[in-house]
Amino acid sequence: MKRLIPDTVFTRLFGLVVAALLTTHLVMTSLLLFFGPHFSRDEPPPRPPLERTAPGASLRPTLAPGDAARQPPPPPDNRNRFPAPFWLAQLVTLAIIGLLAWYGARRLARPIQQLTQAAARLGDNLEAPPIEESGPQETRQAARLFNRMQDKLRQQMAERSRFLAAVSHDLRTPLTRIRLRSAQLDDTALQARLGKDIDDMTAMLDATLAYLRDESQQESWQMLDITALLQVLAEDAQEQGHHVSVDGHADSLLTLPGSLRRCLDNLLENALRYGERADIHLQQTGDTVGIEIRDHGPGIPENRMSSVFEPFVRLEESRNRHTGGVGLGLAIARDAARRMGGTLTLHNAPQGGLIARLTLPRDAHGALYQL
Incomplete structure (x- = not known):
């Protein structure tokens, strides 16, 4: 209606x-x-008779002896107009x-x-x-x-x-059919080159699908012991023969565990791939938690700091193109940081190497809802 x-x-x-x-x-x-002034309904007293003193003069009241004492008092002072x-x-x-x-x-x-x-x-x-x-x-x-x-x-x-x-x-x-057919070639050198191309295409396909799938994945917010998570990542890398150190401590924080794990995995992988070793520093300040992952590689030119976050961007001048990926690691890490309500920044260390700093709010879930 x-x-x-x-x-x-x-x-x-x-x-x-x-x-x-x-x-x-x-x-x-x-x-x-209820509270304003009240006026009496009694009739006013009669006015005294008027008399003319001279021809053409104005009339004035005639007062009897003793009437002066009965004259009305002067009007009250009305300077206080608002009671x-x-x-x-x-x-x-x-x-x-x-x-x-x-x-x-x-x-x-x-x-x-x-x-x-x-x-x-x-x-x-x-x-x-x-x-x-x-x-x-x-x-x-x-x-x-x-x-x-x-x-x-x-x-x-x-x-x-x-x-x-x-x-x-x-x-x-x-890709599987091409790999099977390449194995039937007599030329071993050609077979090796085809196998490498197939491996590169498979890696690019896996990375692209993982990047697209990661954007559509939904998670639930959970309390996570970030100190224990970094210790586990460092131990896994050390078991593979890499040198990784962890220092610092932070309380548990509300975050997306899967997104945080993927972000740190990509940052640590880049640090170990291009810098040979990684130093992880954990620091808690007020309502934020900062994680710095420093490598000891060549770093990134200052004019390319922002472009490395774009998908499929690789810096062939400063990074080894034969050992590098397809240019999706930092893009995935930055998207995961934004999903958690945090920020990811890069800057070159004064002593050499690259420092990736991930800053997360301790209550990112509440920060996203408060406007």
Whole structure:
């Protein structure tokens, strides 16, 4: 059923102002009636007769002997024009206006706050329930459009997952056939070159699919002992013959364990691949946790610091192209850091090497919802 008066922000504000004005006027009128000055209904005393003293002169009252003493007193001093009840009425009026304005602003801002909180959750969890379509007409329409956008994003992510599965199957099948056919060649040198090309294509395919799959993966927030996680990563690298050291301590933090593990794995892998060894420093300051992974390699030119975060970007001048990957490690690490509400920065160490600093809030989940 269509409303006679549209439920919009304008009508709500207009109704609130009208209600406030009517209420304050009623209160002030009541206070003046109860506490204001009262006037007597008795008739005023008769005026004395007038007499004319001379032809053309003005009339003046005739006073009998002794009437001067019965003259009315002089008018009171009205310099204090606003008595105490008036100021009391003003204070009550201000209080009523403040309460009504606070209540109205809170009611009007609640749907907008729900919309902003839902927008903050959208990047973290696409499966979050839709927001309630309540409030004025404008906020209901915005909530309806937001829920529709969330449904479309779910459909797109589902289609992308099916596309990744199809691409993975369709590309691995011909690569397997090429590998089998290359094994039948008599030329061993050509066979080795083809095998290397197939390995490179397989690595690029795996890295690309992992990058795309990682963006669509959903996780739940959990408390994690980050100190223990870094110790495990260092021990795994040491078992493979790498030199990795860990120092520092931090309390447990609320984060996405899978994203944090992938971020640190990529940073540590880059440090060991290009710098031969890695030094991990953990530090907790206030509401943040900082993780620095330093290698002892050639570093990165200052003018290429921002470009290395782009997918498929490799620095052939400063990094060994034969031992490097496909240029997705730092892109995956930065996306994982953003998903956790943190930041990832790179800078060259004064003594040589590259330092990758990951800064995470201790309550990243709450930070994403607070706007």
